[in-house]
Amino acid sequence: VRIMNRRGNGKSVEVHCQSVDNDLDNQVVPDGDEVKWTFRENIWEDTRFYCDIQWNKTFNFHFDAYWSDRDDGGRCLTICFWKILEDGLYGYDEENKIWQIFYLTVKD
Numbered sequence: 721v722r723i724m725n726r727r728g729n730g731k732s733v734e735v736h737c738q739s740v741d742n743d744l745d746n747q748v749v750p751d752g753d754e755v756k757w758t759f760r761e762n763i764w765e766d767t768r769f770y771c772d773i774q775w776n777k778t779f780n781f782h783f784d785a786y787w788s789d790r791d792d793g794g795r796c797l798t799i800c801f802w803k804i805l806e807d808g809l810y811g812y813d814e815e816n817k818i819w820q821i822f823y824l825t826v827k828d
Contacts, residue, residue, distance in 0.1 A: 721769060721785050722756040723802040725749045733804055737771040737785055761788060773804065773824070781824035783809060 725733050728751065735755050736746040741762075747755050761767050769786040773779075784790070786800050794815030801812035803819065810819040 721759075721800045721802070722754055723749070723771070723785065724754040724804065725751050726803050727751055727775075727806050729806065731775065734774040735771055737769055739767065739769045742769075759786075761792075765792070773809075781809070781826060783822060783824055 721737075723735055723737075727733070730751050732748050732750045734746055735749050737744045737755075737757075739759075742759070744755075744757060749755050759767065759769070765788050767786065767788045768784060771783055771785045773781045773783070785802060786796065791800060795811070795813045797814040799814075801814075802822075803810045803812070807821075809822045809824055811822050812819055
């Protein structure tokens with residue numbers, strides 16, 4: 721999984737990702753930088769990594785960075801690419817070779 725901060729405004733975002741078994745801790749990702757990690761699908765093929773993203777200390781969002789039910793069908797053939805832009809979060813579909821907007825859930 722690779723999450724890239726491409727907001728283009730010089731500001732960092734905070735990213736905290738985890739699964740049932742792994743907590744990757746809070747990471748500050750400067751504009752133009754990225755956070756990435758690797759993992760193996762579990763034996764039940766139901767792996768899910770979810771992330772909370774915060775910027776400007778006011779906007780808190782939640783999304784599934786990897787979810788085997790959604791991503792094993794070709795979207796993430798070799799890696800799950802995510803790009804944070806000013807207008808939202810985009811995920812790369814490797815099979816169709818396109819960036820798609822993913823709507824974020826506002827976190828309280």
